[in-house]
Amino acid sequence: MNMPSNVQKLIDKVLEENPMHRRILTAALEKLTTEEFRLLDSYLSFWLEKGLTVDYLAEAYNTHTVSTVREQSYFQKHGKYRYSSFAEVADEVYFNNEFMSLYMYGLAIATFFWANHIEMLRFFRETIPRDRKGSYLEIGPGHGYYIAAAMNDCAFDSYLGIDISETSIEQTRQLVEHYRKGRPSVAFSLQQMDFLETPLNDKRFDAVFMGEVLEHVEQPGLFMREIRRVAKDDAYIHVSTCINAAVIDHIYLFNDTKEIENLFDDCGLKIKRELILPYAGMTIEETMEKRLPVSVSYVLEKN
Ligand SMILES: C[S@@+](CC[C@H](N)C(=O)[O-])C[C@H]1O[C@@H](n2cnc3c(N)ncnc32)[C@H](O)[C@@H]1O
Incomplete structure (x- = not known):
């Protein structure tokens, strides 16, 4: 090639x-x-x-x-x-x-x-409904690549991104505006806010994606409960996070998949599909034993 x-x-x-x-x-x-x-x-x-x-x-x-x-x-x-x-x-x-x-x-x-990260992008693009109409919400779009990919691949009528960082909002804005050039009628908005403080009130979304944010917050349960609240009953809900994976702003440590499964369960969410990615070149058992990073992605539904 x-x-x-x-x-x-x-x-x-x-x-x-x-x-x-x-x-x-x-x-x-x-x-x-x-x-x-x-x-x-x-x-x-x-x-x-x-x-x-x-x-x-x-x-x-x-x-x-x-x-x-x-x-x-x-x-x-x-x-x-x-x-x-x-x-x-x-x-x-x-x-x-x-x-x-x-x-x-x-x-x-x-x-x-990064081998695990491209697998997560593939999982997102493979599982997100392509023909569904309605509204797409992304929490913490960061660099904006996922929300731009969703807009490119899907048929939602509106896309909203919420991020606490002005820099992330600006990167996302520029990238999405470029990718949506061919589809000016698609509604797109961004809000610079803490997701937990964003007044979404009675808005309900057809798709909610939160990629690699859960490990950046002090109380992941509050985020998962709010995601459940703002998702329609049959919404596509997708959350990715990581276990034993240190980055400067990772502040919430998940030690194993059980902790994440219990969190979803406590918040009224059921796992429909999951992607568990051990450290490149190792089995999941070896990765867990050595406490090396595991990347995880879940498609969820409301209980
Ligand atoms: C690691 S980046 C994730 C980027 C992208 N979603 C991905 O999966 O690669 C985390 C993003 O979440 C945002 N973030 C962190 N805490 C947040 C909060 N409480 N509310 C909204 N956004 C938040 C950060 O500003 C950052 O842009």
């Missing part, structure tokens, strides 16, 4: 700056489809045309990767994440535009460059 040129330039720069990453990255890239390379190239082209540089995007990805390795070794040593409250990370992360920009571009690229 001919590697799309922007992806190739990014890989070259990433490895020039972080040669130790070659083995992991090469293994992950071997699993990407031609279509996924094309999607990543299109994402990169958009931001390059907006004025970002390959050097900056490589720095974003490497910063995220290196910081994750550092936090994971803290976790391995202490058996807990470095921080456990929102107040400890809010100013450094969510409300720090420079840091948050790098972090969100890095995370979007990791969606393609």
Whole structure:
């Protein structure tokens, strides 16, 4: 396969700056489809045309990767994440535009460059209903790639994203406006707010997606209960999170899948489908024994 040129330039720069990453990255890239390379190239082209540089995007990805390795070794040593409250990370992360920009571009690229993350994107695109009309809600869109993909793949009439970070809202806005160019009639709005404080009142949604937010909050149960409340009875509900996976702003530690299953159960939600992804190259048993990261995604329904 001919590697799309922007992806190739990014890989070259990433490895020039972080040669130790070659083995992991090469293994992950071997699993990407031609279509996924094309999607990543299109994402990169958009931001390059907006004025970002390959050097900056490589720095974003490497910063995220290196910081994750550092936090994971803290976790391995202490058996807990470095921080456990929102107040400890809010100013450094969510409300720090420079840091948050790098972090969100890095995370979007990791969606393609990390083997487990591309599996999660595939699971999302495979399970989300394509023909359903009505309203789509996304909590914590961050870099905006998932809400843009939903808009591209699905037939919902309206899309709403809620994120606490102004930087995330702005990245999402720009990306979605680009992807929806061909469909100006589709309603799209964003709100910069804490999901728990957003006045959704009696609004009910046909689809609710929350990707990798649950581990960023102090009380995941409040989020799951609010998701259940705002979802229609037959809504598509999709939540992804992680176990033993340290990142600077992960403040809620799930130790195993049982804790997550109990949480859903307590909040009146039943698992319809699940994706449990052990650390690349290991079984789930080995991963759990070594307390290495597990990524998980669930399609849920109301009990
Ligand atoms: C790790 S990013 C997830 C990005 C994307 N959903 C994904 O799956 O890759 C987490 C996002 O959740 C947002 N977030 C964290 N706490 C939130 C809250 N209480 N309400 C709304 N958004 C929140 C952060 O600002 C950030 O943009």
